[in-house]
Amino acid sequence: MxxxxxxxxxxxxxxxxxxxxxxxxxxxxxxxxxxxxxxxxxxxxxxxxxxxxxxxxxxxxxxxxxxxxxxxxxxxxxxxxxxxxxxxxxxxxxxxxxxxxxxxxxxxxxxxxxxxxxxxxxxxxxxxxxxxxxxxxxxxxxxxxxxxxxxxxxxxxKKGTFQKEILQPQELKPSSHPLKQIKSTYDQLPTRYEALSMIHSLKDNNTVQLATTGKTGRELYEIEDDAGNFYMVGSMGCISSVGLGLSLSQNNKDVIVIDGDGALLMRMGSLATNGYYSPPNMLHILLDNNAHDSTGGQKTVSDNINFVEITAACGYKKSIYVHNLEQLKTSIMAWKMEKGLTFLHLKIAVGSKKNLPRPHIKPYEVKDRLRKFLNSGSFNQQGDDQP
Structure with a gap:
């Protein structure tokens, strides 16, 4: 052993x-x-x-x-x-x-x-x-x-490979009383492109934007390709977990996770993990159109889900329903000042920008570029850092 x-x-x-x-x-x-x-x-x-x-x-x-x-x-x-x-x-x-x-x-x-x-x-x-x-x-x-x-x-x-290691006592992390703001008026229902444009307009050099798979990443790329952007392809539902790992590893950066309702529903257990570890530098934005937009517009079940209540129960510090682009802007600016793991839920219109191109940059190039953006000075000539 x-x-x-x-x-x-x-x-x-x-x-x-x-x-x-x-x-x-x-x-x-x-x-x-x-x-x-x-x-x-x-x-x-x-x-x-x-x-x-x-x-x-x-x-x-x-x-x-x-x-x-x-x-x-x-x-x-x-x-x-x-x-x-x-x-x-x-x-x-x-x-x-x-x-x-x-x-x-x-x-x-x-x-x-x-x-x-x-x-x-x-x-x-x-x-x-x-x-x-x-x-x-x-x-x-x-x-x-x-x-x-x-x-x-x-x-x-195989069984019996490791000798016994006694687990030391673990401290639980009780969640504090979250701030919740629920739906209180009608929804503006902006397009995804309009919402992403608003989010991106507030980006600074200390911010990383992680976009979920499908039309979200493609539209963010169309708005502006940026070294601080990550465009997920595949791995549906994994974007907030990527954001969690990144936030815990780079606590001096602002990490904005842009999610979709179909993706979030696929891996809702991640909300509990996010809430428990609760990185203060992570903002989780859900753009919810009640549809699988990238695969033909089939309905999701998001209309039956109260994401504000769920994320608050999972330990998010703030869970806010935003009704329009102005509230989205105000909420992002407030988070940048106050921090704390925050969830914003915005209902958007079904559909996407016409003739939407796919990113011309390859996924591994997106990864290498983002690591250089985050860890400048730690890379060798091949784009790798050494452990």
Missing amino acids: IDTGQFGEELKQSGFTFYTGVPCSFLKNLINYAINDCEYVGATNEGDALAIASGAYLGGKYPVVLMQNSGLANAVSPLVSLNYTFQIPLLGFVSLRGEPGIPDEPQHELMGQITTRLLDLMQVSWAYLSSDIVKAKDQIQQAMVDIRRNRPFFFVV
Whole structure:
């Protein structure tokens, strides 16, 4: 078995101090170490953990993601459409529940057979983590070869790999009484383009704007391509988790997350994580048209959802329903002055700008440019920083 603390210190020496994930009994001792000695963000699902880690990487961290192999299925979307597409590296640990020949619960049987094949299909490099500390240290350095090439690397962890690590007492973070402002009058229903134009007009050199997948990112790009913009493609629903990881890693920057109702509904568990960790430098704006606009205008169920009440209950400091562009402007300006994790809900019209182009800049170029914007001076000639 590996001395968990010694292995964790070796990870620290290689630059890994930011952890996120979902617990597994095979990984509990490494998770306990991360909670005790590093920065750890507990995610509600494994896909969100990948997105949180990706945001932390954008902010200059080298992140670690921990998950059970059953949760690897939850992580498929961001691994193939976020990490692969944007060339965002991370170090992953996935347990091998259901290992063939070893008795386990029935729900792990199939995933135990296909875990490594699934990693291969996603073009994710991996290795079985050795239970010998000397060999394990060498494996970390081998993993760094892929990570320096902007690729994820996963260790597959068998039962009994890590020695016991006692979890230190954890302090709960009780949420304070949130400020809520609910719908009180009719909605102006501006276009998405008008709302994005208003948001962008208030941007300064200390602000990062993260736009959800679909028409939101494309319209923001059309308004003005900016080094401080991130245009999500794929990984629907992950944008606020990326924002969380980035906000926690870059607390001197203002991070504005621009979401859509279909995307937010897909991964609503992220709201609880955002609220618990509550970065004061994150503003979460929902542009809600009650439709999947990018796929033909099919209705979402957002008309039945009170997002202000939900985000307030999840721990957002302020949750505000804004009825028009002027209130949107006033609320953004107030947040810039007062800070605190804030959610703004604006109803917008269905539809998008006609003849809308796609960004000409490639996703990995967007990532490299944003990292340089955030971490000027820390890059080598290839656009990478060294852990």
